Amino acid sequence: MNPDMLVVARESRGLTQGQLAAASGVPQGTISKAENGLITMAEEKAQALADQLGYTRDVLDWDAQVYGFGSSSFYHRKQQALPQSRLKQIQATFNLARLRTNLLTKGLDIESSYSFEPFDPDDYESPEHIARLVRAMWHVPMGPIRDIARLIENAGGVVIRSDFDTHRISAISQWVPGERPIFVCNSAMSADRERFSLAHEAAHILMHDRPRETQEAEADAFAAEFLMPAAEIRPQLANGIDLGRAAQLKTYWRVSMSAIIHRARDLDCITASRAKSLYIQMSQHGWLKKEPVEIDRDQTRFLTGVVNAQLHQNGYTVQELSKLTGILPDEFTRLYLPEQQTRLSLVTKE
Numbered sequence: 001m002n003p004d005m006l007v008v009a010r011e012s013r014g015l016t017q018g019q020l021a022a023a024s025g026v027p028q029g030t031i032s033k034a035e036n037g038l039i040t041m042a043e044e045k046a047q048a049l050a051d052q053l054g055y056t057r058d059v060l061d062w063d064a065q066v067y068g069f070g071s072s073s074f075y076h077r078k079q080q081a082l083p084q085s086r087l088k089q090i091q092a093t094f095n096l097a098r099l100r101t102n103l104l105t106k107g108l109d110i111e112s113s114y115s116f117e118p119f120d121p122d123d124y125e126s127p128e129h130i131a132r133l134v135r136a137m138w139h140v141p142m143g144p145i146r147d148i149a150r151l152i153e154n155a156g157g158v159v160i161r162s163d164f165d166t167h168r169i170s171a172i173s174q175w176v177p178g179e180r181p182i183f184v185c186n187s188a189m190s191a192d193r194e195r196f197s198l199a200h201e202a203a204h205i206l207m208h209d210r211p212r213e214t215q216e217a218e219a220d221a222f223a224a225e226f227l228m229p230a231a232e233i234r235p236q237l238a239n240g241i242d243l244g245r246a247a248q249l250k251t252y253w254r255v256s257m258s259a260i261i262h263r264a265r266d267l268d269c270i271t272a273s274r275a276k277s278l279y280i281q282m283s284q285h286g287w288l289k290k291e292p293v294e295i296d297r298d299q300t301r302f303l304t305g306v307v308n309a310q311l312h313q314n315g316y317t318v319q320e321l322s323k324l325t326g327i328l329p330d331e332f333t334r335l336y337l338p339e340q341q342t343r344l345s346l347v348t349k350e
């Protein structure tokens with residue numbers, strides 16, 4: 001057994017050692033010693049733990065490296081304010097999602113049109129400058145980015161949605177050398193917020209190989225310029241804005257009304273007091289929590305494509321793929337074939 005995998009499997013389900021012990025009947029002391037690599041657990045006990053956690057037995061044996069969050073969350077205040085148990089669960093979920101992505105893509109020849117490359121922020125004029133370079137490097141046409149999830153996946157990244165069970169974290173990203181950059185988004189986020197978070201995380205992947213004190217402001221500056229290039233949006237903001245105009249620009253640029261107001265202020269198209277007054281109006285309408293106009297969600301295609309290739313070209317069954325990725329078929333379908341799940345549940349309802 002790999003002690004790290006036992007920890008990850010347990011934490012991914014949000015269980016303490018005591019809770020897992022109570023639920024599985026395996027003594028807490030045994031779990032604790034196994035997690036510290038002090039004992040080899042009897043096979044039936046290991047099986048009982050795997051069953052309780054809803055993973056296949058061999059997940060606990062995976063010879064895998066478990067990683068921490070790295071620089072993307074080093075200076076993230078809201079994340080630091082979260083309870084340790086929740087952070088551990090999110091970290092464990094992230095690691096498993098990463099490992100399953102590696103297992104699913106192994107042996108597949110997948111070409112990406114573009115790539116992620118490191119940019120040292122000290123070598124460039126500003127994060128905005130890097131945003132413009134990346135737009136050029138990835139051949140992004142002028143105007144709004146129609147689908148940033150797709151753009152990231154075309155550059156070799158993987159975008160995954162997961163329920164973080166908290167609103168404090170929007171997304172987390174990680175780029176383990178030799179692997180694909182992974183972006184996990186909180187599925188509770190609205191589509192506009194998810195897009196900004198993806199741009200913000202892409203900035204961390206591109207610029208923050210090493211944590212920097214200024215990284216959160218830099219990632220926001222990158223995201224704003226990447227999604228709303230100053231040269232293009234400035235003329236639209238030049239005469240000032242009201243909430244109606246912000247809503248209009250939201251559907252065009254596919255970012256939140258708040259982000260539009262923020263951008264107008266940053267580009268000096270409105271005064272600080274005007275921005276404040278707009279935010280107060282937003283708040284009075286309850287729009288800081290839920291905006292009145294919604295945009296449709298970006299499409300995450302990479303993993304669906306991989307799973308479909310394994311099913312339809314390589315002849316795997318859902319059972320085989322769930323076994324390969326260490327989860328039960330129900331969870332596999334929910335995570336990787338959500339459309340099929342909807343179809344199945346529709347059939348059952350008839």
Ligand SMILES: [Zn+2]
Nearest residue numbers: 072076216219
């Ligand atoms: Zn950040």
